[in-house]
Amino acid sequence: MTSAPTRPVDLYPTRGAEEVLIGRKDPAVWSEPGTPGPFWARELEEYDRDGFVTVDELVTPAEVDELRTELDRLVADPALRTDERAIVEPRSQEIRSVFEVHRISEVFARLAADPRVVGRARQILGSDVYVHQSRINVKPGFGASGFYWHSDFETWHAEDGLPQMRTVSVSLALTPNHTTNGSLMIMPGSHRTFLGCAGATPADNYRESLRMQDAGTPSDAALTTFADACGIRHFTGPAGSATWFDCNALHGSGDNITPYPRSNVFLVFNSVENPPELPFAAPVRRPSFIAARPGDRP
Ligand code: 6CS
Ligand code: FE
Numbered sequence: 001m002t003s004a005p006t007r008p009v010d011l012y013p014t015r016g017a018e019e020v021l022i023g024r025k026d027p028a029v030w031s032e033p034g035t036p037g038p039f040w041a042r043e044l045e046e047y048d049r050d051g052f053v054t055v056d057e058l059v060t061p062a063e064v065d066e067l068r069t070e071l072d073r074l075v076a077d078p079a080l081r082t083d084e085r086a087i088v089e090p091r092s093q094e095i096r097s098v099f100e101v102h103r104i105s106e107v108f109a110r111l112a113a114d115p116r117v118v119g120r121a122r123q124i125l126g127s128d129v130y131v132h133q134s135r136i137n138v139k140p141g142f143g144a145s146g147f148y149w150h151s152d153f154e155t156w157h158a159e160d161g162l163p164q165m166r167t168v169s170v171s172l173a174l175t176p177n178h179t180t181n182g183s184l185m186i187m188p189g190s191h192r193t194f195l196g197c198a199g200a201t202p203a204d205n206y207r208e209s210l211r212m213q214d215a216g217t218p219s220d221a222a223l224t225t226f227a228d229a230c231g232i233r234h235f236t237g238p239a240g241s242a243t244w245f246d247c248n249a250l251h252g253s254g255d256n257i258t259p260y261p262r263s264n265v266f267l268v269f270n271s272v273e274n275p276p277e278l279p280f281a282a283p284v285r286r287p288s289f290i291a292a293r294p295g296d297r298p
Helices: 041-050 061-076 106-113 115-125 152-158 220-230
Strands: 020-023 052-055 086-088 095-099 129-137 147-150 167-173 184-186 193-196 242-246 251-253 264-271
Touching: 041 052, 041 115, 061 095, 061 106, 061 129, 106 115, 106 129, 106 264, 115 129, 115 167, 115 264, 147 152, 152 167, 152 193, 184 242, 193 220
Parallel strands: none
Antiparallel strands: 020 193, 052 242, 086 095, 095 129, 129 264, 147 251, 167 242, 167 264, 184 251
């Protein structure tokens, strides 16, 4: 008699009845010290300690111009507005995010494959990598809404089935990121504790969560505990600067009511040693434009 496939141990239970704090069971930097790559050893130490590290000029101003022109082209493409990979702002109905840009656009595909980018991801994750998710967050001015505090890994574990914390995001600024126009905020050191959130995942949750996240949102009490213990760092910088941050770092960003867009491209790299299982806390997988599978076409 064939036995049923065994479910992997859930190292990070979440979306049960109560919130729960769990110590991280995975390293933040998976490569051996001294592993060659674009990051300096000092940068990897900072990433390990804080859960993030900034790179002042990941790409040149000329490359930023090309990326920004491509972002503007995508946002202006009428066909994309009806594509489920485009998420619109609740108020203005302007485009808020476009997912899977590394597949839609040659320009963003080249960025994802650039050694300055993928080489850093490999160095952090200590293995070959693939793009789990890519997106442009346009955050136009005049009222674009922010992203409430969350851990990406909590969602990618619960809804996409990523078993371990072996995933890294890079947020590359395509417009100047100021304190005033909704730039990224991260709690340094928060990546070392997993916050299992309370509340089950609704069916088809992604249809709402990419606009305004609910399931997987920490309580006020938990956020206060983390903020008191870790503090909050605000990421500002010119177009071309980038923030690499761990999948479990608590982060968020405010609304943008200034006239100045805060447009970033986010690339999420997962280790090929960390392939998605079935979701750990959701009825079904999310679509592959949000959570790619390692074997998917590049
Ligand atoms: O659900 C997700 O995968 C997306 N949601 C947020 C708020 N950040 C990560 C990712 O883009
Ligand atoms: Fe996020």
